[in-house]
Amino acid sequence: MNTHVAQTQVTRATCPYCGTGCGVLIETQQGRITGVQGDPDHPANFGRLCTKGSTLHLTAATSVQQQTRLLRPMRRAQRGEPPSPVNWDAALSEAADRFAAIIQEHGPDAVGFYGSGQLLTEDYYVLNKLVKGLIGTNNLDTNSRLCMSSAVAGYKATLGSDAPPACYEDLALAQTLFIVGSNTAYAHPILFRRIEDARRAKPGMKLIVADPRRTETAEMADLFLPIQPGTDVALFHGMLHVMLAEGLIDTDYVQRHTEGFETLRTVVSDFTPEVVARLCGIPVADLITAARWFGGHTPTLSLYCQGLNQSSRGTDKNAALINLHLATGQIGRPGAGPFSLTGQPNAMGGREVGGMANLLSAHRDLRNEHDRAEVAALWGVSEVPAKPGKNAVDMFEAAARGEIKALWIACTNPAQSLPEQQLVRDALARCEIVVVQEAFATTATCGFADLLLPATTWGEKEGTVTNSERRISRVQAAIPPLGEARHDWAILTALGRELEARLPAHTARYLPGTATLFPYETAESVWLEHRATTAGRDLDISGLSYQILEEVGPQQWPMRAHATHGQARLYTDGRFPTPNGRARFAAVAYASVAELPDASYPFSLNTGRLRDQWHGMSRTGTLGRLFGHVSEPDIELHPQDLAALGLKAGELVRVSSRRGEVVVPAQPSDSVQPLHAFMAMHWGSEYLGGMDSAGRPRGGVNALTTPARCASSGQPELKHAAVQIQAAALPWQLVAMAWMPASQAMQARERLKPWMNGFAFSACVPFGREPDERVGVLFRAAHAKPPTLDTVKQIELALGMQGEQVMRYTDWPHGQMRAVQVLTGSDGRTLSAFMLAGDTRAEAWLKPLLQEHALVDAFGRDLLAPGAEPAVAMVSKGKQVCTCFNVCEPDIVVALQRCDGNEQERLARVQAELKCGTNCGSCLPTLRKLARDNASVPQTETS
Numbered sequence: 044m045n046t047h048v049a050q051t052q053v054t055r056a057t058c059p060y061c062g063t064g065c066g067v068l069i070e071t072q073q074g075r076i077t078g079v080q081g082d083p084d085h086p087a088n089f090g091r092l093c094t095k096g097s098t099l100h101l102t103a104a105t106s107v108q109q110q111t112r113l114l115r116p117m118r119r120a121q122r123g124e125p126p127s128p129v130n131w132d133a134a135l136s137e138a139a140d141r142f143a144a145i146i147q148e149h150g151p152d153a154v155g156f157y158g159s160g161q162l163l164t165e166d167y168y169v170l171n172k173l174v175k176g177l178i179g180t181n182n183l184d185t186n187s188r189l190c191m192s193s194a195v196a197g198y199k200a201t202l203g204s205d206a207p208p209a210c211y212e213d214l215a216l217a218q219t220l221f222i223v224g225s226n227t228a229y230a231h232p233i234l235f236r237r238i239e240d241a242r243r244a245k246p247g248m249k250l251i252v253a254d255p256r257r258t259e260t261a262e263m264a265d266l267f268l269p270i271q272p273g274t275d276v277a278l279f280h281g282m283l284h285v286m287l288a289e290g291l292i293d294t295d296y297v298q299r300h301t302e303g304f305e306t307l308r309t310v311v312s313d314f315t316p317e318v319v320a321r322l323c324g325i326p327v328a329d330l331i332t333a334a335r336w337f338g339g340h341t342p343t344l345s346l347y348c349q350g351l352n353q354s355s356r357g358t359d360k361n362a363a364l365i366n367l368h369l370a371t372g373q374i375g376r377p378g379a380g381p382f383s384l385t386g387q388p389n390a391m392g393g394r395e396v397g398g399m400a401n402l403l404s405a406h407r408d409l410r411n412e413h414d415r416a417e418v419a420a421l422w423g424v425s426e427v428p429a430k431p432g433k434n435a436v437d438m439f440e441a442a443a444r445g446e447i448k449a450l451w452i453a454c455t456n457p458a459q460s461l462p463e464q465q466l467v468r469d470a471l472a473r474c475e476i477v478v479v480q481e482a483f484a485t486t487a488t489c490g491f492a493d494l495l496l497p498a499t500t501w502g503e504k505e506g507t508v509t510n511s512e513r514r515i516s517r518v519q520a521a522i523p524p525l526g527e528a529r530h531d532w533a534i535l536t537a538l539g540r541e542l543e544a545r546l547p548a549h550t551a552r553y554l555p556g557t558a559t560l561f562p563y564e565t566a567e568s569v570w571l572e573h574r575a576t577t578a579g580r581d582l583d584i585s586g587l588s589y590q591i592l593e594e595v596g597p598q599q600w601p602m603r604a605h606a607t608h609g610q611a612r613l614y615t616d617g618r619f620p621t622p623n624g625r626a627r628f629a630a631v632a633y634a635s636v637a638e639l640p641d642a643s644y645p646f647s648l649n650t651g652r653l654r655d656q657w658h659g660m661s662r663t664g665t666l667g668r669l670f671g672h673v674s675e676p677d678i679e680l681h682p683q684d685l686a687a688l689g690l691k692a693g694e695l696v697r698v699s700s701r702r703g704e705v706v707v708p709a710q711p712s713d714s715v716q717p718l719h720a721f722m723a724m725h726w727g728s729e730y731l732g733g734m735d736s737a738g739r740p741r742g743g744v745n746a747l748t749t750p751a752r753c754a755s756s757g758q759p760e761l762k763h764a765a766v767q768i769q770a771a772a773l774p775w776q777l778v779a780m781a782w783m784p785a786s787q788a789m790q791a792r793e794r795l796k797p798w799m800n801g802f803a804f805s806a807c808v809p810f811g812r813e814p815d816e817r818v819g820v821l822f823r824a825a826h827a828k829p830p831t832l833d834t835v836k837q838i839e840l841a842l843g844m845q846g847e848q849v850m851r852y853t854d855w856p857h858g859q860m861r862a863v864q865v866l867t868g869s870d871g872r873t874l875s876a877f878m879l880a881g882d883t884r885a886e887a888w889l890k891p892l893l894q895e896h897a898l899v900d901a902f903g904r905d906l907l908a909p910g911a912e913p914a915v916a917m918v919s920k921g922k923q924v925c926t927c928f929n930v931c932e933p934d935i936v937v938a939l940q941r942c943d944g945n946e947q948e949r950l951a952r953v954q955a956e957l958k959c960g961t962n963c964g965s966c967l968p969t970l971r972k973l974a975r976d977n978a979s980v981p982q983t984e985t986s
Contacts, residue, residue, distance in 0.1 A: 049073050054521035055082060055593075057508055058096040059161060059501040060657045062385025063087055063233050064510025065096055066597070069502055069521035076103040076502050076522060086597060087211065087510055093232035094655045094926045094965045098666055101814065103502050107665045110789035113484040114526025117495040122472070126495055131527065131537075138451075138494055139541035141476045145449050146546065151180035152430070155438045155447045158185040158398060159454035160387025163506030163518060165569040166531035167389070167398040169561065170453065173539045175397075176422045176560050177549055181409060181432025182447065184400045186455045187390040188435040188757055193352040194383035195394060196756040197361025200629055201369070203621035204581045205394055205406055208613040209344060209380035210512045210599065215241040216378030217344040219249045219336045223275065223364065224350020224762075226258040228968040229654045231348075231384050231511075235260070236964050249336045253278060254350060255649055256721055257714040259968040266332055269716060270323040272647050272763045273636035275351060279363040280311040280633065281319025282334040283370060287311070291338030293372030300617035301369050303628035310630045322633075338371045342378035348386060349651070353762040355637040358755035362629035369626050375614035384511050391509040395582055395600075396573055400432030400757075404576040421576050423557030434757035435461065436750050442470035453480040453531060454498065458487035459659040459727030462748035462759045463702050465739070480534055483661040485793065487728050487742075497528040501662075504530060505566040507592070513599045514609070515584070517592035532569055536561045578604075581620050636763045637751035640718065644700065644765035646684075649715070650724045650744060651762075654965055655926055660725050665789060667811030667818050671923035675823070676726040676743075676806050679712035680768070681719065688770055695771035695804055695825055698722075700764050703746030706733050706771050706804035706825070720768065722747075724761070731806055732799030740800045773803050773825035775858055776883045777835065780810070780821045780893055781842040781876035788818035794841040795822055801834060802826045810894065812929055819894070829858030835880050844876045852907045857881065863889075863906045871898040874906075882910045891919040924973070925959035925966045935959060935973055940980040950974045 049072040058065040066085020070078035079100040083090035101107070116134035117126035129137075145153050156174050158167065162185075174183040195205040202208070214220070214237045228235045242248050252264035253275070261267045270278055286292055287308065297304050320327040337343050345368065351360040365381045373379040385391050397403040397418075404421070407414035415427045433441055439457065441447040443466050450471070461467045471477055471491035479492035482500035489495060502521045509515050524530070529537075539561035543550050553560070563569045567589050577600075578585050585604040592598065599609030619626045640647050655669040663669050678698060680688075688709075690696065696709045698720070707722070715721050727743035735741050747766060752759040783791060792807055799805040802824040810819035822838060832855045839845070844864050851862040859881035866875045874893045879885055889906075892899065897917065899906065905913040921933040938956055942949040950970060954960050960967045 051077065052521070054519050056502070056518045056521065057388065057516045058092065058099065059388050059662070060095050061231055062387055062390060062511040063231050064388065064508060064514060064516055065092060065233055066516065067092065067096065067099065070100070071521050074522050075105065076100050084596060085516070087512075087514060088233045091233050091236055091964065093963050094669065095657055095663055097927070097963045098669065099501060102662050102665050104785075106785040107789065108525055109786065111483050111485050111661070111665055112525055112528070113481055113489070113495055113497040114528065115497060116527065119493050122493075126492070131529070134494055134496060135537055135541050138478050139538060139545055142449055142451070143542055143545035145475065146178060149448060151178050151428070152182055153447060154178065154180065154449040154451070155182040155433065155442065156451045157435065157438060157453070157455060157457060158183070158393070160185060160187045160190060160390035160393055161454050162393065162531055163389060163504055163508060163566070164392035164396060164573065165506040165566045166535065167393045168396040168404070168569055168573045169532045169535040169539070169563065171396055171398045171404065172422055172560055173535055175403070175427050176424050177539055177542060177546070179428050179549060179552070181400050181428055181430060182438060183398065183432055184435045184438055185393055185398055186435065186457075186460060187387065187393050187399060189353070189460060189759065189761060190349070190386040191352060191383065191390045191394070192399070192756040192758040193354065193357025193361055193753055196358040196753070197365060198383070200358060200362050200627065200755070201365040202614070202626050203619045206581055206613055207383055207511060207513060208374055209382040210611045211237065212611065213344050213378045213380065213382070214238055215244065217241070217248065217342050218378065219251065219340045219343040221251045221337055221343060221345040222260060223253040223345065223347050224352070224360075225346055225348035225384055226254070226260045226651055227346060227384070228259040228263070230386070230652050232654070232963075232965045234384070235968070239967065249340055251333050251336060255647070255716065255719060256651070259972070262972050263968060266329060266336070268323070268325050268329055268333060270325060272649065273354065273356070274323040275360045276356065276363045276631060276633045277314060277319050277322045278330070279367055280314035281316060281323070281330050282337060283307075283367060284311045284314045284319070285316060285331050285334035286338040286367075286370065289335065291334070292370050296372035296617070297370060300619070300625055301628060302623070302625045303630065304370070306630040307366060307628040310632070314633075337367060341371070341373060342376050343368070343371070343373045344379055345381045346384055348384045349762060352758055353760060354758070355751045355753055355760045356634050357753040357758045359629070359631035363631050366628055369628060375612060375617065377612070380612070382511070388510070389508040391511065391513065392507065395509060400434045403427065404573070405580040406582055418576070420554070422560060423554045424560070425552045425554060436752055436757070436759050439467050439470040440750070442474055445473060448475045450474050451478045451480070452488060454482070456486040456488045456659040456661065456727070458491060459729065459743060460745065462745055462761055463750045464742040464746045465703055466750070468742070480531065482528065485729065485789070486659060486661050496534055497526060498534060499524045499528045499530050503528065506532070507570060509600070514597045515587065515592065515600060516597040517589060530566065532563065532566060536563050637749055637760050638701070638763070638765040640765045644767045645718060646766045646768050647719045648698070648700070648747060648764045648766045649719060649721045649762060650748065651721065653723045653725060656723070656725045658725065659727055660730065664730065664809070667809040668926055670808055670810050671812070671926050671929065673723070674810060675708065675808055675821070676723075676731045677708045677710045678768075679715050679721040680709050681715050681717045682711040682713065683717055685709055685711045688768065690770055695773055697769050697771045698747060699767045700747040700749070702749065703741065704735060705731065705741050705744065705746055706773070707731065709768075720766065730808055733802060733804045734800050771804065771825070773827055775826050775829045775881060777824045777838070777878070777880045778821070778883050778886050779838060779842055779876070779878035780819060780890060781844060781864070782811075782817040782819050782893070783843050785816060785818045787843070788820055791820050791841055791843065795820075795838065798834065798838055798841070801830065829855070829881065835860055835878070839878055842876055842878075844878065850907055852909060854909070859909060861885075861907055861909060865899060872900055873897065874899050884910055888913050888917040892917050895920065924969050927962040928958045930957045930959035932973065935970065936977050939974055939977045943979050946971070946974045949979060
């Protein structure tokens with residue numbers, strides 16, 4: 044008998060998550076993605092991947108794709124109805140007809156386009172040209188506005204250009220690392236592995252972390268500065284004050300390469316250590332130590348992200364930090380520099396092509412007449428509009444007012460990610476037409492779309508991306524597009540050609556010889572045009588090609604004509620891209636957060652990332668194993684605040700801001716300060732539901748956040764809001780969990796969505812450990828009084844609980860119900876699903892019984908006895924620490940206590956025994972903390 048073994052093909056690409064830009068090797072067999080490995084030759088990660096990257100192939104599994112992907116164009120005949128399939132020609136024709144009609148009647152500024160840092164550079168380039176070149180409006184922005192726009196503005200204000208000057212190699216060369224506003228261990232875990240390597244190699248390296256929250260990154264610090272939210276500028280001014288007093292300024296560098304220092308000196312003279320310590324809430328001695336290490340224990344490298352950027356003073360925070368580097372000459376040197384860590388995989392590429400409301404191609408400035416004329420000539424049009432476009436928040440506010448009548452949304456989920464969610468949803472509902480160009484059909488924004496256009500995603504895309512260190516990588520498709528999906532650049536090219544035929548007054552602006560603005564047939568043809576726009580610019584890539592990227596490997600820009608490799612560091616000669624070649628000190632004033640806590644809203648809410656999730660979770664949220672570390676939405680409070688509210692861990696609280704509210708379980712955490720709270724940015728209405736008192740869906744965490752934004756960058760203050768927190772008082776509760784075939788789990792969650800807003804609180808999340816034939820779904824709800832019995836039965840049906848295998852106890856006059864579904868297998872009977880309505884106390888033992896596939900024969904009648912403790916104890920394995928090998932905290936603690944030796948030796952023995960931390964390494968910061976907190980226990984000899 045002949046046995047055919049399918050050959051495994053390997054394709055080089057990059058990870059689609061954070062801005063680290065890790066290289067991946069995609070393994071495929073017969074047109075299906077079967078595995079993923081880190082690319083050992085990629086200079087960003089050298090083969091390493093985090094929990095998210097190492098599970099990419101699981102998100103591409105057929106069972107996931109069939110349930111989540113948008114695989115054909117869809118059209119809604121009427122809002123509120125489900126969409127129906129339509130062919131591509133009809134979809135594009137309708138989109139072009141309706142956009143053209145609005146443009147002709149109301150003008151180009153009546154339409155808006157909103158893109159994404161997950162688009163490839165080629166996608167971004169066509170989008171920018173379509174909107175600004177053909178349509179003639181600058182109403183183009185992207186979710187990079189929520190991510191990196193303050194970093195852009197800060198670099199331009201001080202150094203003259205949006206160009207991070209450092210590189211990843213500098214992580215190993217620095218003597219002092221200053222991490223501020225970034226939980227690098229979670230947000231950029233592979234970079235944090237490089238930091239851990241560097242500290243092992245250089246025991247004298249100092250790590251300073253400034254953050255209102257004691258994060259996993261802060262746990263690793265030699266000096267932790269738990270500053271109050273919004274006090275970053277005061278901290279930096281205070282550090283500069285100390286450096287001036289102690290002679291740590293590089294006077295020669297300041298005189299030869301900068302301007303504006305004397306004005307800044309006057310500003311910081313008021314920021315004495317005592318004043319700054321009071322403002323920031325830190326000891327004077329710690330401020331002085333930070334300044335001495337930064338200015339004296341050099342070279343110094345600063346790493347920063349959303350803690351600085353997502354602020355109403357984000358540009359000032361970025362510029363004030365860069366001031367410290369200029370004042371000490373810590374820039375353009377190995378191991379030194381202000382290094383902004385990009386949040387999204389290609390936010391940098393989008394900035395390079397001008398894909399935002401205030402930018403033009405190749406770092407040209409929309410406000411500059413010469414720059415506009417250059418771009419117009421390159422594109423073949425008579426002019427590029429001078430009127431500033433609306434940035435992300437402005438665009439949706441204008442749509443809510445009726446000024447913008449059509450929105451085109453590509454590869455992003457504003458109904459989850461933008462602040463002031465009720466306004467965003469009102470804007471989407473008011474638009475005459477909303478087109479969503481998307482790979483996933485399950486995002487909240489898809490529910491508002493009149494037209495849904497299927498786009499390719501990871502594993503199918505062709506083009507390039509640029510990471511945080513300015514390194515351009517080639518992305519190659521491993522498999523053909525699924526279904527009828529098309530590449531984003533191709534969709535936009537087709538739309539452009541359709542609009543050219545409908546907007547004769549606009550094409551009349553074309554220069555002689557310009558037949559179309561969209562001649563593209565391949566991604567490379569787009570990229571070559573983009574490359575031509577960079578010639579002579581700071582990001583000149585004239586010497587780069589697809590062939591070089593494929594044969595030589597990823598390259599940093601600039602890489603000018605005839606260069607053999609890109610440039611690792613910028614400003615090594617002390618020359619800056621400003622009119623006089625000097626960097627500019629920014630004498631910024633100090634101001635705190637947009638919303639200070641007060642008597643009505645006394646808590647400071649901080650938002651941030653989870654270790655194993657990405658943004659709105661349209662991709663990571665398909666995998667139950669990635670919910671092992673943090674399994675459900677919650678809000679973290681200091682234990683004394685939880686006690687003051689009279690609450691126990693897991694009880695529900697109502698969190699309100701001036702814009703909206705959510706109901707969510709509260710958990711105690713020593714990582715937050717008193718009167719502070721933390722909630723992960725990922726929890727949107729796809730996972731967290733509930734109706735407010737007005738009968739409107741609450742949405743997720745961004746129902747709370749403020750649209751207040753930086754005057755210079757337009758970036759909203761998503762990191763902080765003032766909130767009120769009270770006990771929710773929802774006595775009737777329900778919890779249901781079920782295992783089901785992997786091919787049905789996402790469908791079950793979609794069936795449950797209509798019920799999520801039928802309660803005052805609800806949550807719906809997956810659980811489990813893939814690869815597995817089964818995936819778990821958890822549904823949790825609470826309300827002031829019981830719903831109808833039919834509602835509960837519908838939830839049961841959605842979870843597949845039906846038939847003879849389901850046993851029930853019902854006392855609905857008292858709002859009580861209990862159901863269990865037991866399956867008989869070769870090893871015995873196991874619990875496959877349960878529902879508790881009313882009395883949910885049995886969750887404490889039924890949940891681990893189900894999750895761990897334990898046999899149920901010993902539990903007998905206890906499975907249905909209301910409120911009963913089981914005769915046989917069932918103990919949960921505890922909080923998961925290692926996602927890769929499903930290792931939980933209690934097992935790690937016991938193993939640590941058995942081990943002798945120093946912290947590193949004990950940790951190594953535990954890793955050898957349990958394997959935790961030996962694969963992706965994302966759990967290493969937590970393992971080290973557990974090793975520090977749990978000393979070995981002397982073993983008693985027994986005879």
